[in-house]
Structure formats: C-alpha cells, structure tokens
Amino acid sequence: MSEAAVALPRPAGARVLTWLQNYGVYAAIGVLIVVNIGITPHFLSMENLRTQLVQVAPIVIVSLGMALVIGTEGVDLSVGSVMALATALLPLYLGYGVGPAILVALLGGVAVGLVNGSLVAFVRVQPIVATLALFVGGRGLALVLAGGQLKDVHNAALLDLGSSSVVGVPLPVVVAGALTLLVAGVVRRTTFGRQLVAIGGNRTASVLSGLPVRRVLLLVYVLSGLLAAVAGVLATARLQASDPSSLGLLMELSAITAVVVGGTPLTGGRVRVLGTVAGALLIQLVRATLIKHDLPDSVAQMVQAVIILAAVYAARGGAGR
Amino acid sequence: MTTEQAAADAPVIHDTYRPSGRDRAFGLIQRHGATAVLALLLAVGSLAFDRFPTGENLGDIAITSTFPAMVALGMTFVIITGGIDLSVGSVFALGGVLAAYAVRWGTPAALLVPLVVCGTIGLVQGLLIARVRLAPFIVTLAGLLGARGLLLSISHEGATTYLIPHGSALARLGQGRLLGLGYPVYLTLALFVVGAVLLQRTGFGQAVYAIGGAEDAAALMGVRVTRTKIIVYALSGTLAGLSGALNAARLSSGVTILGTGMELDVIAAVVIGGTLLTGGAGSVSGTIAGVLLLGVIQNLINQIGDLSSSYQQVVSGAFLAVVVVAQTYLSRARRM
Numbered sequence: 001m002s003e004a005a006v007a008l009p010r011p012a013g014a015r016v017l018t019w020l021q022n023y024g025v026y027a028a029i030g031v032l033i034v035v036n037i038g039i040t041p042h043f044l045s046m047e048n049l050r051t052q053l054v055q056v057a058p059i060v061i062v063s064l065g066m067a068l069v070i071g072t073e074g075v076d077l078s079v080g081s082v083m084a085l086a087t088a089l090l091p092l093y094l095g096y097g098v099g100p101a102i103l104v105a106l107l108g109g110v111a112v113g114l115v116n117g118s119l120v121a122f123v124r125v126q127p128i129v130a131t132l133a134l135f136v137g138g139r140g141l142a143l144v145l146a147g148g149q150l151k152d153v154h155n156a157a158l159l160d161l162g163s164s165s166v167v168g169v170p171l172p173v174v175v176a177g178a179l180t181l182l183v184a185g186v187v188r189r190t191t192f193g194r195q196l197v198a199i200g201g202n203r204t205a206s207v208l209s210g211l212p213v214r215r216v217l218l219l220v221y222v223l224s225g226l227l228a229a230v231a232g233v234l235a236t237a238r239l240q241a242s243d244p245s246s247l248g249l250l251m252e253l254s255a256i257t258a259v260v261v262g263g264t265p266l267t268g269g270r271v272r273v274l275g276t277v278a279g280a281l282l283i284q285l286v287r288a289t290l291i292k293h294d295l296p297d298s299v300a301q302m303v304q305a306v307i308i309l310a311a312v313y314a315a316r317g318g319a320g321r
Numbered sequence: 322m323t324t325e326q327a328a329a330d331a332p333v334i335h336d337t338y339r340p341s342g343r344d345r346a347f348g349l350i351q352r353h354g355a356t357a358v359l360a361l362l363l364a365v366g367s368l369a370f371d372r373f374p375t376g377e378n379l380g381d382i383a384i385t386s387t388f389p390a391m392v393a394l395g396m397t398f399v400i401i402t403g404g405i406d407l408s409v410g411s412v413f414a415l416g417g418v419l420a421a422y423a424v425r426w427g428t429p430a431a432l433l434v435p436l437v438v439c440g441t442i443g444l445v446q447g448l449l450i451a452r453v454r455l456a457p458f459i460v461t462l463a464g465l466l467g468a469r470g471l472l473l474s475i476s477h478e479g480a481t482t483y484l485i486p487h488g489s490a491l492a493r494l495g496q497g498r499l500l501g502l503g504y505p506v507y508l509t510l511a512l513f514v515v516g517a518v519l520l521q522r523t524g525f526g527q528a529v530y531a532i533g534g535a536e537d538a539a540a541l542m543g544v545r546v547t548r549t550k551i552i553v554y555a556l557s558g559t560l561a562g563l564s565g566a567l568n569a570a571r572l573s574s575g576v577t578i579l580g581t582g583m584e585l586d587v588i589a590a591v592v593i594g595g596t597l598l599t600g601g602a603g604s605v606s607g608t609i610a611g612v613l614l615l616g617v618i619q620n621l622i623n624q625i626g627d628l629s630s631s632y633q634q635v636v637s638g639a640f641l642a643v644v645v646v647a648q649t650y651l652s653r654a655r656r657m
Contacts, residue, residue: 123650129598133642141635256462297470301469302470305467309449312459
C-alpha cells in the first residue's frame with residue numbers, strides 16, 4: 001500500500017521534478033560554468049575549452065548511438081569493445097592507405113552491430129545479454145588481431161584527423177557536432193526515427209501496427225556499432241597509438257550515464273539527442289572541475305555516482321506524473 | 322463476468338504447467354545444459370592434455386573459480402528476482418583492500434570490516450531499488466562508481482597497496498590447503514549448499530522466485546517484495562566483499578586494480594548456468610556449473626601453450642552467444 005501512496009501525484013513537487021528532468025542537465029551545466037569562471041583560473045581560455053571538447057568528443061559520439069539503442073528499450077554493452085576492435089584493425093590496413101584502413105575499422109563496428117542487432121531483432125534475446133557476448137568477445141578479438149600489443153601510429157594522414165582544425169575547431173569536435181545534428185535530424189524528422197521511438201514505447205503494439213520492427217532494431221544496433229567505431233578511429237588518431245587493451249574501457253558505462261543524465265528514460269520510447277550531448281558535457285565538466293582543483297579521481301567517481309542517482313530520481317518523478 | 326474470465330483463463334494456466342515429454346527435455350537442457358557441456362569439456366580436456374586431469378591442475382581451476390563463484394552466488398539471487406548488480410566488481414576489489422587495511426587490527430576485523438562495509442553498500446542499493454524504486458541497472462552502476470571511488474580514497478588513489486603479513490591467520494586462511502584444495506574452495510561449497518537450501522527450501526527462496534516471475538502478482542499475494550529485494554542486494558554485496566577479502570588473503574595484498582569488468586563475467590557465468598535474466602527461473606547449481614565452465618575454458622586455452630589469453634575472451638564470448646541463443650529458443654519452445 002505504501003508503494004501506491006508514493007506513486008500518487010504530488011503537484012508542486014512533481015512539477016519541479018518534471019522541470020528538472022527536462023532541463024536539469026542544462027541548468028547544471030550552466031551553474032558549473034558560472035562557478036568555474038569564478039573559481040578556476042584560465043577556465044575560459046581557448047586552450048582549456050579545446051582540450052575539454054576534444055576529450056569529450058568520442059564519448060559524445062558513442063553516446064549518440066547509445067541514445068538510439070536505449071530509445072528502443074535496449075542497451076549496448078559492446079561499444080567499448082567496438083572501439084578496441086576499430087583501433088586494432090586500423091594499423092593492420094594502414095598499408096593500403098588511410099581511406100581503406102578507416103573503412104575496414106568502421107566495417108568492424110558495423111559487423112558487431114549486425115551480430116548484436118540480429119540477436120536482439122530476430123532471436124529476440126534481451127539486449128543486455130546479447131551485447132554482453134560481444135562485450136566479452138570483442139575486446140578479446142581485438143587483442144588477438146593486434147597480437148596483444150600497443151602499436152604506435154605514424155601515418156600522417158590519420159594523425160591529422162586527431163590534430164587538425166576547421167576554422168579553429170578541432171576536427172573530432174566538428175565530427176561529433178555534425179553527427180549530433182545528423183542523429184537529431186534522424187530522430188525528429190525521419191520515419192525511421194519515429195518507428196524507433198514507437199518500438200521503444202511498445203514493441204508488441206509496433207508489431208501489430210505493421211512497423212518493420214526487426215529491420216529498425218537491426219539498423220539501430222548497426223548505427224551504434226558504427227558510431228562506436230568512428231569514436232575508436234578518432235581516439236586512435238588523437239592518442240597516436242593503437243592500444244586495444246585499454247581503449248574504450250568502461251565506455252559503455254560513461255555512455256549510458258550520459259544518456260540517462262540527459263533525460264532519456266531506460267525504459268525506452270523517447271530519445272533526447274541534445275540532452276545526451278549535454279549529459280556527456282556535464283560529466284566531463286564535473287571531472288575537469290574536480291581535477292583542476294586537485295580533488296582526486298576517487299571523489300570524481302563518487303560525485304559521478306551521485307549525479308547518476310539524482311538524474312534517475314528526477315526521471316522517476318517525471319514519469320510518475 | 323469474473324467467473325467467465327476465470328473460466329477463460331484456466332485452460333491457459335493449465336497448458337503452461339502441463340509438461341509434455343518435449344517440454345521436459347527442453348527444460349532439462351535449459352537447466353542442466355551447462356553441467357553437460359562441463360562434463361564433456363572435462364572429458365575432452367583429459368583425453369587431449371596429459372597435464373589437464375592432474376590433481377594440481379584441477380585444484381588450480383577450483384581455487385581460481387572459487388572467488389567469482391562466491392560473487393556469482395549472490396548475483397544468482399539478484400537475477401532471479403529480475404534485477405541486476407553491476408557493482409560487484411568494485412565491491413569485490415573494495416573488500417580486498419578493506420581486508421588488507423583492517424588486518425592490522427587482527428584477522429576477525431580483517432574479515433568483519435569488508436563484510437560490514439560491502440554488506441552496507443548492498444543494503445543501500447537494495448533500499449534505493451526496492452523502496453525508492455529506481456532501476457537496478459542504474460543504482461548498481463552508481464554503486465560501481467561509488468565503491469571504486471571509496472576504494473581509491475582508502476588506498477590514496479591506488480598508490481598504496483596494503484599488504485597482509487605472511488604467516489598471519491588471514492594469509493593462512495586464503496592460502497592453506499586441505500586434501501589438495503584451498504580452504505576458500507570448501508567455504509564456497511558450503512555457501513552454495515546454504516544458498517541452494519535457502520533458494521529451494523525456504524519461504525525466502527519462494528519469495529525470490531515469485532518476485533522474478535511477476536512482481537505485482539507476488540505483492541498482491543502478500544509476498545514481502547520490498548524486504549526480499551533489500552535482502553537480496555545486501556546478500557550480493559556481502560558475498561562480493563567476502564570473496565574480495567579471501568582473494569586478498571590468497572594474494573597477500575589488497576590489489577586495487579582487481580575486479581574491473583568482473584560484474585559482466587559473473588553475469589555471463591550465471592546466464593550460462595541457465596538462470597534467465599528476465600527473472601523467475603534459475604538455480605544455484607547451474608551457476609556453479611557456469612563459473613566452472615568458464616574456468617575450464619580458460620585453463621584449456623592455457624594448456625594450448627602458444628595461444629594468448631585473449632583467445633579465452635573470444636571463446637567465452639562466442640560460448641555465451643551460443644548459450645543465450647539456445648536458451649532463448651528453449652524457453653520459447655517450452656512456453657508455446
């Protein structure tokens with residue numbers, strides 16, 4: 001009975017929670033920026049902004065794919081392993097030129113997405129288990145391909161991807177921004193986007209109303225794999241090395257955090273693309289703030305834990321309307 | 322109206338619970354498939370490698386499997402209720418660091434401190450999940466970060482590794498052997514027997530299954546849903562802490578980098594053992610088979626000398642995929 005009482009609408013509180021759910025991320029980012037301008041020296045320097053944005057770019061790219069997957073009431077645990085796979089494939093094919101090497105790395109991500117998507121769409125395995133298999137196996141495969149070694153990357157054209165700029169904006173940031181707009185457009189303006197959200201809302205109803213549920217699900221996991229591979233390529237270019245044993249470790253958790261903090265419910269049926277980007281920025285900003293003030297990583301992790309809980313608590317309140 | 326509905330519903334319910342020969346066969350494969358494959362692998366391994374069936378090697382498999390097994394026992398309870406616990410890897414590492422830190426106050430403290438702290442972490446997660454009704458995935462994800470943060474702050478950001486003095490009672494507990502098997506192996510076996518009895522023979526076990534099957538229905542039938550869920554997460558945290566403490570005792574130090582990704586390995590073992598992630602079905606004996614299966618695969622790959630350990634991940638991943646696909650088909654075939 002007490003559970004029922006908890007779920008009853010509480011007008012004023014619920015309204016605050018709903019507002020927090022919708023705009024809390026942006027408000028938190030705003031507060032953090034203002035605080036940082038006040039207390040952190042050199043926070044507004046171009047140098048610092050560039051560093052922060054370049055660091056967050058791969059997380060944003062992976063989170064975009066994760067947001068689509070979570071929108072269908074799924075989850076993709078394999079994204080970190082896909083990054084490892086992409087970074088392991090790159091040096092193997094650099095001999096054929098940068099274009100082919102990047103293409104192969106991206107195809108690796110697509111292949112992983114196809115396996116995940118087939119398991120979820122056709123075999124109807126729960127997403128968390130389906131993607132767990134490639135979480136475990138994908139990094140192993142990457143290590144086998146790379147012979148378990150870290151390789152330095154010397155290819156100038158590839159390194160340019162990590163270091164060059166377009167009108168002063170680092171290329172990884174440009175790519176992340178372009179992909180954000182693209183994914184936001186897909187979610188808001190295309191049939192595919194509507195179908196994706198409908199499936200997340202109610203898969204059975206979507207089947208009954210004739211939506212191509214399996215095709216959409218397959219494509220969503222392929223996109224997630226592809227985006228993770230893009231992040232893997234960009235991260236390799238920035239780090240100037242291919243290290244499949246550590247690249248993308250815990251990336252799945254960072255991406256899920258960004259998506260959830262950004263207001264996309266884990267229960268699917270809604271995708272908030274800009275919120276997701278804001279979620280990734282917020283986490284990066286928190287970490288940067290703590291590190292700049294010599295607060296250790298341990299505190300950063302605990303703060304991140306609190307942020308996640310606060311975000312879902314707000315989401316729960318909004319959902320209980 | 323209600324009688325009509327009841328009449329219409331009755332045959333369906335009856336259908337679901339009438340085991341035909343085929344259903345029973347599928348059920349057997351689902352529940353004992355891991356055990357069968359384990360037996361097969363042991364036979365193949367014994368025939369193929371002279372060094373595989375030796376007492377020393379099997380003892381090795383037992384002791385390396387024992388720590389994930391303890392964690393997997395708690396995870397089995399959690400997953401049967403339809404939940405998940407992502408925090409166990411961090412809690413495992415935290416348990417080890419706490420044990421190595423607290424050994425200065427004596428062996429009982431070295432065991433008690435990790436059990437209490439890790440049990441409390443589990444309890445808090447259980448409260449957030451059962452009372453505040455937050456998603457288990459998220460709460461335990463936060464727990465993963467929080468426990469790792471706590472561990473880092475105890476170990477001065479991972480810079481300090483606390484040592485367990487050689488010859489102390491705690492070290493003996495982790496390293497001692499009886500009949501070729503390490504002490505922790507016996508403890509794990511005892512815990513699994515207790516776990517099996519708890520799950521199969523008590524009201525608490527019935528409640529765990531009922532909640533995983535249909536939480537609302539269980540609540541309406543008077544099952545104490547909130548209390549059961551809290552206990553389950555507290556249990557998972559406690560077992561992960563205990564496992565970490567004993568592992569630290571075996572290694573003579575509280576290694577800070579352990580347990581990363583362990584949660585997913587443990588979940589894989591539980592799933593391979595026939596426990597459904599959707600909740601409501603599973604067994605403790607299946608879990609032990611799942612953990613041993615992954616341990617044996619790793620050992621066999623080590624036997625094939627020139628293969629790197631990366632292959633173990635590939636094989637485990639492929640194996641998990643096969644098991645999951647098979648399980649999905651089996652459980653659907655049974656339901657039809």
